[in-house]
Amino acid sequence: TNFIASPASMALAHGKSKTTILKFDSEEDVAVALAKYTADLSEKYIREKGSISVVLSGGTLIDTMRKLVESPYKESVDWSKWLIFWVDERVVPLTSDDSNYKLAYDGFLSKVPIPSSNIYAINDKLSPEGAAKDYEARLKHLVVSKIIPLSNASGFPKFDLMLLGMGPDGHVASLFPNRPQRYEKKRWVTFITDSPKPPPPRITFTFPVINSSSDIAMVVTGAELADTVNIALGDGLPPDSIPLPSMEVSPEGELKWFLDKDAASKLK
Numbered sequence: 001t002n003f004i005a006s007p008a009s010m011a012l013a014h015g016k017s018k019t020t021i022l023k024f025d026s027e028e029d030v031a032v033a034l035a036k037y038t039a040d041l042s043e044k045y046i047r048e049k050g051s052i053s054v055v056l057s058g059g060t061l062i063d064t065m066r067k068l069v070e071s072p073y074k075e076s077v078d079w080s081k082w083l084i085f086w087v088d089e090r091v092v093p094l095t096s097d098d099s100n101y102k103l104a105y106d107g108f109l110s111k112v113p114i115p116s117s118n119i120y121a122i123n124d125k126l127s128p129e130g131a132a133k134d135y136e137a138r139l140k141h142l143v144v145s146k147i148i149p150l151s152n153a154s155g156f157p158k159f160d161l162m163l164l165g166m167g168p169d170g171h172v173a174s175l176f177p178n179r180p181q182r183y184e185k186k187r188w189v190t191f192i193t194d195s196p197k198p199p200p201p202r203i204t205f206t207f208p209v210i211n212s213s214s215d216i217a218m219v220v221t222g223a224e225l226a227d228t229v230n231i232a233l234g235d236g237l238p239p240d241s242i243p244l245p246s247m248e249v250s251p252e253g254e255l256k257w258f259l260d261k262d263a264a265s266k267l268k
């Protein structure tokens, strides 16, 4: 079961994006709905443009994507047309348990036939600054090769689908409330060496790139996120407060929040 909040009222809260809040009875129901949403968008983008660029997060998201690697989607999705990127990555070896690549590989990528040449992991031999510059340079190459388009509106690369999580402090990607990276307006990919959530060295897409995407799913489950969800989607913050990073997610296309009952429990 789910309810859909008024898209119009949410559009006010989130600037330009059409925003929908989907609330489900359980995390299992979120996983089922997220798989259908992702498979439907895969079919749509592959039909319209021949491929789909999918940008992953780390954290709980990968487990919540588990239904996508089961029947019927495992067989029906055209995995050969998927391009995989990371909205943020920890600058650790790709074999480390802290790596978002390893998390995605173990829980998702190893279970479906996405060509390895379509999977854009970071270069884990570089410094945080070097890895961010390298990832941005590789994105620029994909733009020149016409594999990733630029947004006509922003001039930043335009990804089809971003699957984002949110931390209890309201962070998305590795854009944290009290760190300057969230205000970056020029770079496509930046780095942080003092992430408040370990491990400290990370790279991250910037907001101009995140908000140039076509579709974004914010996937948030668990009671520990209820207060933050209520700030982002319900009561907001006192006037003149600095918004949480999650409140600044506003893609060019549609934003859909996938919440389980616990995460939505403080919303009125």
Ligand SMILES: O=C1O[C@H](COP(=O)(O)O)[C@@H](O)[C@H](O)[C@H]1O
Binding pocket: 056, 057, 058, 059, 060, 061, 088, 089, 090, 100, 164, 165, 166, 167, 168, 171, 172, 173, 174, 197
């Ligand atoms: O550190 C990170 O945290 C966020 C949120 O993770 P979650 O476990 O609360 O879902 C995640 O989206 C990001 O990719 C990751 O690097």
